[in-house]
Amino acid sequence: MSHVDETLAAYETIAARYDELNGQMDTAKLVDRFVEAADRYGSGGRRLLDAGCGTGRSSTAFRDRGYEVTGYDLSPAMVAMARRRPGAEEIRFRVGRLQSPPPGLAGFDVVACVDVPMTYLTDMEQLERSLAAARDQLAEDGVLVFDLNTIxxxxxxxxxxxxxxxxxxxxxxxxxxxxxxxxxxxxxxxxxxxxxxxxxxxxxxxxxxRHHSDRTVRRAAERSGLRVVAAHGLVGTSLREQADEEDHDRVLYVVRRT
Structure with missing residues (x-):
């Protein structure tokens, strides 16, 4: 079984209970950090693509903050849960992978990958393909915002x-x-x-x-026609101006077209 298939199997297994089992994550506060980053570095546009949207918790949180949201996820079972989420009636959800997303997704002011879906990209090729896909999904002045676990x-x-x-x-x-x-x-x-x-x-x-170091992220972004404009630390859902790979939990990246 490939790494991607193992990831799919894991989330298909727990999709119906994912929100309950992942209840310790305050998705709304995490989304607030993404919105702050998008407002600080982005164009101010309100079209947002939630890539790796899971059961749609982040998607509805973005919608509540004034975005016009589209979401997609690897797991059909997770997408089915997202479509049934209360308040998600106006959000379009689709099935697709970060490195091979559904067709026709373009012109977004923000592409967001919330709660570390990019950690499941287990080699450099997958990371570069996913970043290149996000580049093609962005409007000219759009931003990609994603988080990664620290070592x-x-x-x-x-x-x-x-x-x-x-x-x-x-x-x-x-x-x-x-x-x-x-x-x-x-x-x-x-x-x-x-x-x-x-x-x-x-x-x-x-x-x-896979752990992706700052050096790896920047190199993959450059090869994908993107550049890192910010890398902030996250401790829980609290933002730090500078990222620390040892002491912080995650790094919040903001990336733009080259």
């Missing part, structure tokens, strides 16, 4: 096995990769156990991601 985050979060116990449900996760290195693939195993009538039910997923 510090990967090491803190997956460096040792962890368990979250919530009574009738608990989750365990750990890195399958023997070492977590910069610019390398990080494979993590997630197991969800839930109490059932006659015991426990187990749902298992493998997530295959």
């Amino acid at each position: 510090g985050y990967y090491r803190r979060t997956f460096g040792v096995p962890a368990v979250a116990d919530r009574g009738d449900r608990y989750a365990a996760w750990f890195a399958v990769s023997p070492r977590i290195e910069a610019d390398a693939v990080v494979v993590t195993q997630f197991d969800l156990f839930e109490r059932a009538v006659t015991g426990w039910e187990r749902t298992s997923m493998r997530h295959v991601q």
Whole structure:
């Protein structure tokens, strides 16, 4: 199974319960950081493409902030959930991959990849193809805004096995990769156990991601006809002016056409 197929299988498995299981992420506040970046560096236009939109939480948050939103995602099951989301009736959702998006998406003032979908691009070719696709989706003065996990985050979060116990449900996760290195693939195993009538039910997923260093992002952007205009740190959903790969959780990138 390819890395892309593993990602698809993971999200197809949990699509109906993704929002519940990912409830610790304050998507609205994260979207606020994206909007601040778009307002600061972009043209002020309100056409937005939510690439890797998942169940549409970020899409409706952008819509609530005055954007005309289109979204797409790798997982048909996640897109189905997005289409049923309350308040998403005016948003058009489609199925497609970052490196091979649905056709006909162009002229957007903002392309946003919220909550690290680009970490699932596991080699340089996929990253460059995705950035080139975003370039073609942008209006001439548009901006691409995306976040990536730092190497510090990967090491803190997956460096040792962890368990979250919530009574009738608990989750365990750990890195399958023997070492977590910069610019390398990080494979993590997630197991969800839930109490059932006659015991426990187990749902298992493998997530295959890659850490992309600042140097790699800038090189891939340049090769794709783009340039990085800003790289801010994120600690939770709080923005830092300068990014720190060790201490911060994510880097928020803003990219424009060359």
